[in-house]
Amino acid sequence: MDKSPLNTLTLEDFLESERHKLTGTLTPVTPETFAKWKKDRLDKKAAEEQARQAKEATGRAMFESGNWKDSEDEDSDDDDGDEEDAPGVWNLEAMRKETERIRQLKEEQRLAKANGEPVPDQNGDVDGSADGSKAGDSDTGDGQAESSSAQE
Numbered sequence: 456m457d458k459s460p461l462n463t464l465t466l467e468d469f470l471e472s473e474r475h476k477l478t479g480t481l482t483p484v485t486p487e488t489f490a491k492w493k494k495d496r497l498d499k500k501a502a503e504e505q506a507r508q509a510k511e512a513t514g515r516a517m518f519e520s521g522n523w524k525d526s527e528d529e530d531s532d533d534d535d536g537d538e539e540d541a542p543g544v545w546n547l548e549a550m551r552k553e554t555e556r557i558r559q560l561k562e563e564q565r566l567a568k569a570n571g572e573p574v575p576d577q578n579g580d581v582d583g584s585a586d587g588s589k590a591g592d593s594d595t596g597d598g599q600a601e602s603s604s605a606q607e
Contacts, residue, residue, distance in 0.1 A: 482488055508516075560575065567574045 564574050566572075
Protein backbone atom coordinates (compact mmCIF):
# COMPACT_ATOMS: atom_id res chain seq x y z
CA MET A 456 0.00 0.00 0.00
CA ASP A 457 2.90 2.41 0.72
CA LYS A 458 4.32 1.76 -2.75
CA SER A 459 1.05 2.78 -4.43
CA PRO A 460 1.43 5.33 -7.26
CA LEU A 461 -1.26 7.51 -5.59
CA ASN A 462 0.91 7.93 -2.52
CA THR A 463 4.15 8.60 -4.46
CA LEU A 464 2.60 10.99 -7.04
CA THR A 465 3.12 14.63 -6.08
CA LEU A 466 0.71 17.42 -6.86
CA GLU A 467 3.08 18.88 -9.44
CA ASP A 468 3.39 15.53 -11.22
CA PHE A 469 -0.37 15.08 -11.23
CA LEU A 470 -0.99 18.55 -12.69
CA GLU A 471 1.68 18.00 -15.33
CA SER A 472 0.10 14.70 -16.40
CA GLU A 473 -3.34 16.32 -16.60
CA ARG A 474 -1.94 19.24 -18.61
CA HIS A 475 -0.60 16.85 -21.24
CA LYS A 476 -4.08 15.35 -21.64
CA LEU A 477 -5.49 18.72 -22.77
CA THR A 478 -5.89 19.25 -26.52
CA GLY A 479 -6.81 22.15 -28.78
CA THR A 480 -5.70 25.77 -28.75
CA LEU A 481 -5.14 26.83 -25.19
CA THR A 482 -4.54 30.28 -23.76
CA PRO A 483 -1.67 30.50 -21.35
CA VAL A 484 -2.65 31.94 -17.99
CA THR A 485 -0.95 35.27 -17.40
CA PRO A 486 -1.95 38.02 -14.97
CA GLU A 487 -3.53 39.94 -17.89
CA THR A 488 -5.54 37.00 -19.29
CA PHE A 489 -6.63 35.98 -15.79
CA ALA A 490 -7.79 39.54 -14.99
CA LYS A 491 -9.76 39.67 -18.24
CA TRP A 492 -11.34 36.24 -17.57
CA LYS A 493 -12.23 37.19 -13.99
CA LYS A 494 -13.79 40.53 -15.06
CA ASP A 495 -15.89 38.79 -17.73
CA ARG A 496 -16.98 36.12 -15.27
CA LEU A 497 -17.99 38.66 -12.60
CA ASP A 498 -19.91 40.72 -15.19
CA LYS A 499 -21.75 37.62 -16.37
CA LYS A 500 -22.64 36.63 -12.80
CA ALA A 501 -23.87 40.16 -12.02
CA ALA A 502 -26.05 40.17 -15.15
CA GLU A 503 -27.52 36.78 -14.25
CA GLU A 504 -28.24 37.93 -10.69
CA GLN A 505 -29.87 41.13 -11.95
CA ALA A 506 -32.04 39.13 -14.37
CA ARG A 507 -33.03 36.74 -11.58
CA GLN A 508 -33.98 39.63 -9.29
CA ALA A 509 -36.00 41.31 -12.03
CA LYS A 510 -37.86 38.07 -12.65
CA GLU A 511 -38.60 37.56 -8.95
CA ALA A 512 -39.26 41.24 -8.19
CA THR A 513 -42.21 41.95 -5.93
CA GLY A 514 -43.82 45.31 -5.28
CA ARG A 515 -42.13 45.51 -1.91
CA ALA A 516 -38.70 44.72 -3.36
CA MET A 517 -39.16 47.36 -6.06
CA PHE A 518 -40.25 49.92 -3.47
CA GLU A 519 -37.32 49.14 -1.18
CA SER A 520 -34.83 49.38 -4.05
CA GLY A 521 -35.96 52.96 -4.80
CA ASN A 522 -35.84 52.46 -8.59
CA TRP A 523 -39.44 53.63 -8.89
CA LYS A 524 -38.35 57.17 -7.93
CA ASP A 525 -36.04 57.39 -10.93
CA SER A 526 -38.67 56.26 -13.41
CA GLU A 527 -41.18 58.73 -11.94
CA ASP A 528 -38.70 61.58 -12.36
CA GLU A 529 -38.05 60.61 -15.97
CA ASP A 530 -41.77 60.59 -16.71
CA SER A 531 -42.23 64.09 -15.31
CA ASP A 532 -39.28 65.40 -17.35
CA ASP A 533 -40.92 64.21 -20.57
CA ASP A 534 -44.00 66.39 -20.03
CA ASP A 535 -43.92 69.41 -22.32
CA GLY A 536 -47.43 70.71 -21.90
CA ASP A 537 -49.14 68.33 -24.35
CA GLU A 538 -51.15 66.68 -21.60
CA GLU A 539 -54.48 67.28 -23.33
CA ASP A 540 -53.33 65.28 -26.37
CA ALA A 541 -51.85 62.34 -24.45
CA PRO A 542 -54.38 59.55 -23.84
CA GLY A 543 -54.53 58.13 -20.33
CA VAL A 544 -52.87 61.16 -18.74
CA TRP A 545 -54.72 62.91 -15.93
CA ASN A 546 -55.20 66.52 -16.92
CA LEU A 547 -56.69 68.12 -13.83
CA GLU A 548 -57.25 71.50 -15.47
CA ALA A 549 -59.32 69.95 -18.28
CA MET A 550 -61.23 67.87 -15.74
CA ARG A 551 -61.96 70.97 -13.67
CA LYS A 552 -63.26 72.83 -16.75
CA GLU A 553 -65.47 69.89 -17.76
CA THR A 554 -66.86 69.57 -14.24
CA GLU A 555 -67.61 73.29 -14.11
CA ARG A 556 -69.35 73.10 -17.51
CA ILE A 557 -71.55 70.24 -16.30
CA ARG A 558 -72.43 72.10 -13.09
CA GLN A 559 -73.37 75.20 -15.07
CA LEU A 560 -75.55 73.13 -17.43
CA LYS A 561 -77.35 71.45 -14.53
CA GLU A 562 -77.97 74.82 -12.89
CA GLU A 563 -79.41 76.18 -16.19
CA GLN A 564 -81.68 73.12 -16.45
CA ARG A 565 -82.85 73.56 -12.86
CA LEU A 566 -83.62 77.26 -13.37
CA ALA A 567 -85.38 76.57 -16.69
CA LYS A 568 -87.62 73.96 -15.07
CA ALA A 569 -88.37 76.27 -12.15
CA ASN A 570 -89.33 79.17 -14.47
CA GLY A 571 -91.25 77.03 -16.99
CA GLU A 572 -88.81 77.77 -19.82
CA PRO A 573 -87.45 75.28 -22.37
CA VAL A 574 -84.76 73.06 -20.79
CA PRO A 575 -81.31 72.98 -22.44
CA ASP A 576 -79.96 69.49 -23.12
CA GLN A 577 -76.43 68.18 -22.54
CA ASN A 578 -75.04 70.20 -25.46
CA GLY A 579 -76.64 73.40 -24.27
CA ASP A 580 -79.34 73.25 -26.97
CA VAL A 581 -82.89 74.09 -25.94
CA ASP A 582 -85.40 71.22 -25.99
CA GLY A 583 -88.37 71.82 -28.30
CA SER A 584 -91.12 70.94 -25.83
CA ALA A 585 -93.32 73.79 -24.65
CA ASP A 586 -93.35 73.01 -20.94
CA GLY A 587 -89.59 72.41 -20.77
CA SER A 588 -89.88 68.75 -19.87
CA LYS A 589 -88.45 66.03 -22.06
CA ALA A 590 -90.47 63.12 -23.36
CA GLY A 591 -90.97 60.59 -20.62
CA ASP A 592 -90.37 63.14 -17.83
CA SER A 593 -93.54 63.25 -15.79
CA ASP A 594 -92.12 64.65 -12.55
CA THR A 595 -91.10 68.30 -12.30
CA GLY A 596 -90.11 68.01 -8.70
CA ASP A 597 -93.36 69.34 -7.20
CA GLY A 598 -95.72 66.53 -8.30
CA GLN A 599 -98.01 68.82 -10.37
CA ALA A 600 -97.24 67.25 -13.75
CA GLU A 601 -98.58 63.87 -12.72
CA SER A 602 -101.82 65.26 -11.31
CA SER A 603 -102.49 67.53 -14.29
CA SER A 604 -101.96 64.73 -16.80
CA ALA A 605 -104.20 62.41 -14.75
CA GLN A 606 -107.07 64.99 -14.79
CA GLU A 607 -107.01 65.38 -18.57
